[in-house]
Amino acid sequence: MSQTEFTSKQAALLRNYQASAGNYDEIVGPDGSPRPHWIPLLSSLERLNPEELAARQDNTRKVVREHGATYNVYSDPENVGRPWSLDLMPFVIPTAEWSQIESGLIQRARLLNLILADVYGPQKLLEDGLLPPALIFGNPGFLRACHGIQPPGGRFLFVHGVDLARGIDGSWRVLADCTQAPSGTGYTLENRLVLSRVLPDEFRESRVHRLAGFFQSARDTLRALAPAGRDNPNVVLLTPGPYNETYSEQVFLARYLGFTLVEGGDLTVRDRRVWLKTREGLRPVDVILRRVDDTFCDPLELRADSSLGVPGLVQAIRAGNVILANALGSGVVEMPGLMPFLPGICRHLLNEELQLPCIATWWCGQAEASGYVRDHLDELVIHPAYVPVRVEPNPVGKLDTAARESLLQKVINAPGDFVAQEQIRPSTAPAWGNGGLEPRPVVLRAFVTASESGFSVMPGGLTRYSGGSGETAVSMQRGGASKDTWVLADGPISNVTLLRPPPHVIRLERSAIEVTSRVGDNLFWLGRYTERLEDLVRVLRCLLVRLTGEAGSEETPEVSALVRLLVNLDLFPQRFRQGYTLAGVERETYLLIYQTHRLGTVREVAGRLRGLAFVLRDRFSADTWNILGRVQVSARARPGRAQAGEALGVLSTLVADLAAFSGMEMENMTRGHGWRLLDLGRRLERAINVITLMQAALGLEKQSQAVLDPVLEITDSVMTYRRRYFAEPQWPGVLDLLLSDESNPRSLAFQFAALAEHASHLPRENAPAGLEVPVAQIGALREMLQEGDWQALAESGEEALEQGALALLERCGLGLRTVSDSITHLYFSHAETRVS
């Protein structure tokens, strides 16, 4: 189709698109027709009708959710992990334009790397007057502890992120550099995976450069960075933890690249080397890809108040035993104060002109600059000279008088602490809004990574756009959204790999993902909370079914027995012993489901479960994580006025989701220590629950017969009982089935057997003196259960059966506590505290 034909047809998509006259628009040229490089995409999209386009947008949201991509917004405590938002419309850049950007980016990475080598070395730039000493010596990002440490091959930068925007004149400018621990590569890849799935034909037809090669090269280079003589280097990704805003991307990257995700507490320095604490002992670490900021990396030599770092890390680096990517101290070149000096330094160090200009910046510490700044104050933005610009402040002209005065006073007192920058109006690109495509200001974060031959650029990047068309501040923290960036190829695309599902693109190694001690703790508690939630949900569902049934009334024996059972379980208030109404019981039940700030409600336990799942995301497959995500959503769906039907629906969905999770876990988790710890938690909790439930049931004075059906239902053993006895439940049979029968997965005996099995497989070589894996104790418990002869006791009368059962349960409970204590001491007590 020729371009003229197309222009007449594209009315549908761009009909209401109003590019503002003052800005450069990415899609619509000055003559009002679409720029040529957008045409293949536009013509592909033209084939879709509005319903289909809306469906694709929905699909984008759904796929993003499936991938589990989230962005943590610090100011929103209720909502850890807001879903990442991705626009259906990609940002398109033609090859010719990209190769210029690419060459400019490589030059920039080389340049900043050389500046770092000088700043942390001879400081010739300062002596020669090319870089004002104040910008280094006054800069809190200049780490004196790292001066003199030159990384092998002089590689300070491993990943370099560059924020770019296109000005009114159509040329690209650098807004900011990210040089210590740039975020965004993972989100970029996720965006690509999602969009290439949602727009498969469009993607293929547009001939988009693939991203996989970039990651492949990054991974190979990272492994090659390892100190000499380490054959199969251990690379870890150091994260600040689950509450960091970009944790989800870190999980994704660690998985994609096949590196173990670790927190500072998972690492320790011994003998000038860094080690990973695992259940099996200490494993050496050769390379650390870090997402922790410079000053937080070592509380001994850097910020003493940091709990995210590893004490002694700087010494290990100094000794050449571990490589950090990026090198510690790299953050110093992120400062905007550097920008005015880059062209001169570039000429001096590279003998080249700087290819990618920075946004116009004046360092107020220079006399000439401060004169200009004074004269053009209102158009300019004032910003601290040392702090990287992440959110663009308002220009001075838009500040109120008081704010303006106080800012100016600060600049006059310490001019060297500030820069002034021109306010940029980024170009606008089409994004899907309410009625169709709307122009939105965009900023592109491009990435450079070290490669064998120097640096290479990711052909693409993370494009962000701001929420409103008039805004210029483009920040994810303020509710912007992102786009996939399509760099179009001239010729055919070499098909690397990327269209296969994400976690398998790069070969994963079995040993690469290890169970750290912290992960072990969390898995154990995940097992316990899963089981605790299931037990609670089953108890409540059992009651609610009977309240809403036809037979529901205060006098029904089963209802009355269940209410008192719940009182005995400490779920219902003691006053229900004296009397209750169905409405009162119903109300208490809803509270137990929906109440937020109360320990032990369904919602609260589900929240804990989800919190644990959240910090363990890197251990689960996407499908498993999906299920765990649902556990939270269903418990949150609080109806305006709680209806029994809806509440039952919530509970039943939870039961099904928890069962699905158990299934996933049984089928998909490798049987390593991680799985064992999860199941250990589950068995321990289930054993405790059976004991508590049976104690509560036996403690009912009257109508104790009526509680048997509910008890079987709660323990999911109704069918088994019926098959076995073909009769109404009786106490001896129920006790046998739920306590002594090792073949019933719900029985106490089964849990003990499983505990014994786990205990015999857990590592014991590191056991502290005086502690043993409690194999013998568990054996004794199992024997004790086998001795319970319920039929014989029953023949001596109801009283004897009840007393006998209670006595046995009491002993089992005590025994279990001892077992649980020794397991906790053996495997969980080295969660050590740190003082400084």
Place this chain on the structure above:
Amino acid sequence: MRYSVSHETSYHYNNAVSVSHHLIRLTPRPLPYQRPLNHVITVLPRPAVLDTHSDYFGNSVNFVTIEGPHRELSVRSECEIELSPKRAVDAKNTPAWENVRELCRGNTHLDAGRSCEFVFASPLIPLRDEFFEYTAEVFAAGKPILEAAIDLMRRIHDEFEFDPKATTVATPLQQVFRQRRGVCQDFAHLQIACLRSHGLPARYVSGYIETVPPPGQPKLVGADASHAWLQLWCGESGWCDLDPTNNLLPQERHITLAWGRDFGDVSPLRGVLVGSGNHHLKVAVDVTPLPEPA
């Protein structure tokens, strides 16, 4: 003067510590007027790692790792020191303070002395208007820099009370300034802050002073532990020491260990431990004059 110096720091931890790392800055700097002899550092329990390197400011640092459970840690530093008189500086003949300020702006290139490193705020020494205002009158136009600094030192000495109970290492400088009391570390920080807020380069010095005065001389304040004072760069007159705690220009009774921007750069003993709760700390410093060698 010759001194024998011994400095012992011992920690007792309530619970066993499984690993600990420490940075030790207890090696006296060799200087034109100071010659350290036979310096020995002894760490108990025996460390798994004991490395030595020179830090950014040229101070000698030991990095120590102790592995295996321990409840005690002791670090003992011993040496002899020979001090000779410093080059005399006549305060009246030092450059006007504004000239030094001009040399140290750091907005074009590095001056030969690299002294502009010490005009900026540092983690423990923020630069605030109140420090500038407090000393504005001392810095009369054209006043020789060392004279102004001596006036400032006297003023701090007169208006601030030495009170070991008033502050801890964590007390912010603004609070010291408000409550007008503190210890040598606080006074050194404060005078540095005042000097830097006028654009003058000043650095923090950690060291000792003699604990037993020669007959007939008063015992110096702050003598029972490590001491702190400051140095000011006076242009062509070089770096000059000032001790605001004792209101004097240090001569042969001050032993220099290390210098940096503030206490954080030169902390004699800094450590991170894994596995303990509280700890008790004991410090004993002994600086005894030795008879001059024949």
